[in-house]
Amino acid sequence: xxxxKICLLGASGVGKTSLVKQFVEGIFNEKYLTSIGVKVDKKIxxxxxxxxxxxxWDIEGQDRYHVFQERYLRxxxxxxxxxxxxxxxxxxxxxDIHTLARQSTNCPAILAVNKNDLPAAWRLDEDEYASLAxxxxxxxxxxxxxxxxxxxxxxxxxxxLHGNKKNDITT
Ligand SMILES: Nc1nc2c(ncn2[C@@H]2O[C@H](COP(=O)(O)OP(=O)(O)OP(=O)(O)O)[C@@H](O)[C@H]2O)c(=O)[nH]1
Ligand SMILES: [Mg+2]
Numbered sequence: 001x002x003x004x005k006i007c008l009l010g011a012s013g014v015g016k017t018s019l020v021k022q023f024v025e026g027i028f029n030e031k032y033l034t035s036i037g038v039k040v041d042k043k044i045x046x047x048x049x050x051x052x053x054x055x056x057w058d059i060e061g062q063d064r065y066h067v068f069q070e071r072y073l074r075x076x077x078x079x080x081x082x083x084x085x086x087x088x089x090x091x092x093x094x095x096d097i098h099t100l101a102r103q104s105t106n107c108p109a110i111l112a113v114n115k116n117d118l119p120a121a122w123r124l125d126e127d128e129y130a131s132l133a134x135x136x137x138x139x140x141x142x143x144x145x146x147x148x149x150x151x152x153x154x155x156x157x158x159x160x161l162h163g164n165k166k167n168d169i170t171t
Contacts, residue, residue, distance in 0.1 A: 006157060011094065012064060016058050028144055081110070085113050085115050113139070
């Protein structure tokens with residue numbers, strides 16, 4: 001079976017851990033327990049022709065120590081930049097992290113605007129959207145709480161990576 005490493009990146013508290021938990025376990029927790037280091041979860045996705053095992057690298061918020069641990073990206077087939085629609089600054093932080101990540105990998109990048117069950121503190125106007133959209137291969141409006149677009153996002157990523165032999169991890 002092929003394996004694909006996918007990193008979740010973004011500022012603290014945007015919902016990286018919650019997205020993985022919702023996708024892998026179908027659980028959501030209101031309590032905030034900040035991540036330290038990295039935790040890897042696995043889930044098998046069945047595509048039409050074959051199964052893909054996603055290895056989800058849930059990484060601590062990159063604003064924590066003001067350093068970007070690019071070594072976490074080694075071997076990644078894709079990364080998800082998670083931003084929080086209730087906090088405007090998280091978009092700027094997400095784009096900064098994306099810029100840094102681009103210095104070490106050219107793999108597909110996905111934007112997840114999370115917490116879509118809560119009122120939005122910001123919305124992109126047409127010009128902003130036009131400049132942001134080309135930076136990402138896919139983008140989603142997710143909720144780790146309701147599960148909206150969570151499975152759809154990981155499925156779309158698996159499909160995008162399917163057939164892309166680069167960065168396959170074989171066991
Ligand atoms: N309403 C709502 N709350 C969310 C959502 N996603 C995460 N949260 C809450 O936001 C807080 C932070 O979520 P985490 O998943 O721990 O965020 P994180 O990005 O992993 O944070 P760090 O590990 O510190 O980088 C928690 O209290 C979650 O319950 C969501 O989609 N909707
Ligand atoms: Mg976390």
